[in-house]
Amino acid sequence: MRKVLYNRFGDEQVVEVQEQPTPTITEEQLLIQVKAASINPLDWKIYRGEMKLMSGSKLPKGVGIDFAGIVRQVGAGVTRFRVGDAVFGLLGVFKGGALADYVAVTEAAIALKPAAISFDQAASLPVAGLAALQLVDQLAAIGKGHEVLLNGATGGVGQFAIQLAKKRGARVTAVAGQAGAPRATQLGADLVVDYTRQDIRQLTQRFDTIIDLSDKLVFKVAKKLLKPKGTFVNTLPSPQGLVLSFFHNLFSARKRKILILKPTAAGLSTLAALAQDELQIPIERVYALADIRQAYQETSRGNVKGKAVVVL
Known part of the structure; x- marks a missing residue:
C-alpha cells in the first residue's frame, strides 16, 4: 500500500509516498481503507522537528492525523462496527500515519460517517x-x-x-x-x-x-x-x-x-450529530496523494485558508 513517510526532519521536501505493507490488525482493531485524509498545521510542526518533546524523534514517521474511509476487516473483539461501514476518525495526535491506503485503529478512534456528508468532509472534521x-x-x-x-x-x-x-x-x-x-x-x-x-x-x-x-x-x-x-x-x-x-x-x-487536543469517542459522536444536522464543513482545496509535497507547501505557507483534503 501507499503511505506518506519522512526519514528526517525538515520542510515539505522530506515527505514522500512509499510502498509499505498493509497493517495487520489485532483482535481489538479494525482495518480501514482510507478514502480521504485532511491536512492540519500540527502535521508540519511535527515533520519540521518543532514538536520532538511530544512526538519523539524516532524515524521514519507517518504523516496525517484524521481520515475517513470504509471498514475492510474487524477483529474478533470489535462489537460496534462491521465490514462495509463508512467511518471517520483519527490516529494518535503525535503519532501520524493517516495518509495511507489503510490504517489500523481501535473502536474508540472512529465513529460512523454521517450520511449527509462526503468522505472528504468527514476527513476534515475530527482534528x-x-x-x-x-x-x-x-x-x-x-x-x-x-x-x-x-x-x-x-x-x-x-x-x-x-x-x-x-x-x-x-x-x-x-x-x-x-x-x-x-x-x-x-x-x-x-x-x-x-x-x-x-x-x-x-x-x-x-x-x-x-x-x-x-x-x-x-x-x-x-x-x-x-x-x-x-x-x-x-x-x-x-x-x-x-x-x-x-x-x-x-x-x-x-x-x-x-490547546492540547484530547480526542474522545464521545467527541466524535457529538461531531457526527452536528454534521448530520446543520454544521457547515467547507473544504478549500483537494489534493491527490501524489501531490502531497505541493499540498504541504501551499497549506503551511498560508495559501489555503480553510480545510485542505488529500484524496486517496
Whole structure:
C-alpha cells in the first residue's frame, strides 16, 4: 500500500509516498481503507522537528492525523462496527500515519460517517472539529452573552469555532483577511475585522475570550484586549508556551491556556450529530496523494485558508 513517510526532519521536501505493507490488525482493531485524509498545521510542526518533546524523534514517521474511509476487516473483539461501514476518525495526535491506503485503529478512534456528508468532509472534521469543541466548551467555557474574539477565524478550526460559539449564545468577532471575511459572515460571525485594514490592537472592545487560531497573536498584545477575568487560548502548543502559561496562571486573573487536543469517542459522536444536522464543513482545496509535497507547501505557507483534503 501507499503511505506518506519522512526519514528526517525538515520542510515539505522530506515527505514522500512509499510502498509499505498493509497493517495487520489485532483482535481489538479494525482495518480501514482510507478514502480521504485532511491536512492540519500540527502535521508540519511535527515533520519540521518543532514538536520532538511530544512526538519523539524516532524515524521514519507517518504523516496525517484524521481520515475517513470504509471498514475492510474487524477483529474478533470489535462489537460496534462491521465490514462495509463508512467511518471517520483519527490516529494518535503525535503519532501520524493517516495518509495511507489503510490504517489500523481501535473502536474508540472512529465513529460512523454521517450520511449527509462526503468522505472528504468527514476527513476534515475530527482534528479541527474536536479542537473547536474543546476550545469552546472546555478551555474557554463559552456561554450565552460571552464576547469572543477569534483571530484567524477562517482556517480549519476557526470555521467550526465560529459556528459552535454562536450555538452557545456568544457574540463572535472574527478576525480574517479580506478574502475570508465573507466566509466568516456566512458562518455566523457578528462582526468581522479585516486585519489588512484594521489593527486589532486598536479595538476598543474588551473580550471574555480571545482564541488565537493563527499562532501570530502574542499574549502580551492579547491581554490588553481581555476583560479583567478573560481567557486567552493559543491553539498550537509548544514546550515554552506550556511552561509560561502554567506560571502565569498562578498569579493572574486573566488566564492563558493552550490547546492540547484530547480526542474522545464521545467527541466524535457529538461531531457526527452536528454534521448530520446543520454544521457547515467547507473544504478549500483537494489534493491527490501524489501531490502531497505541493499540498504541504501551499497549506503551511498560508495559501489555503480553510480545510485542505488529500484524496486517496
